[in-house]
Amino acid sequence: MSIDWNAFTPWPALLGGLLIGLAAAMFVLLNGRIAGISGILGGLLQPAPGDASWRAAFILGLVGSPLVYALFATLPAVQIDAGFGALTAAGLLVGIGTRYGSGCTSGHGVCGLSRLSPRSLAATVVFMGCGFLTVYALRHLFAA
């Protein structure tokens, strides 16, 4: 392993992380719930009565965030290298996996670790580990 110092951006990462933590804090202190994005989105498919509107509002806030950001600054470029087939496979795995495992990076990673849940720690170790292994396999074992 070598560290890519050119790409290393600790301060924006920390600041963005604080904003994410603030959002999770707002969500639990005001709404009384876990800001788990896969759970909030997945719950929209079969919402309990009265549950659809706040779920949709949260998702709308997320999807609308680039528009708000763009009012104040130029949006940073995003680079999606995966092709359409890979994106489809990735999306299916993320969709099934997050629902079956009851959470993703936000629900287990941010909120679960913040509330010191051993279950979320196990989930986070597994999904991070599988993320590392998958990238290693795709970039270093099977890459041409």
Add this chain to the structure above:
Amino acid sequence: MLIVTSLLAGLVFGLGLIVSGMANPAKVLGFLDLGGAWDPSLAFVMAGAIALGLVAFSFAKKRSTSLIGAEMKLPAARRIDRRLLIGSALFGAGWGIAGICPGPGLVDLGMGETKALVFVAAMLAGMAVFEIAEKRRHADKSPH
């Protein structure tokens, strides 16, 4: 009220994803690529988010209602079971393929990225597959 707080939390969460670099799949893959030139930035995202999250959740755990009177709904599940581990493993693999987890997928969709649309559509399809499988599972368990 829940709608307004949800919208705001979603917005702040999305801004955090943009500022931190998490919304850029290439950046995420740089973090997941331990075997290449490793970009440790995203560890700082988690550190920032959890630093605030720890405070918020320790406060939230002592309350039975939220600050605006909503019911506190923290997860009750404790068991580290097969569903949690297999689901998290599938999620991690999908995350490693494209570098996109649910939040950034939705934010990139808001940036008008066509590839994010493909990912989010596949993710929703995966979530729908989960819902259908769950329904079948419960139907099998109920008396005929």
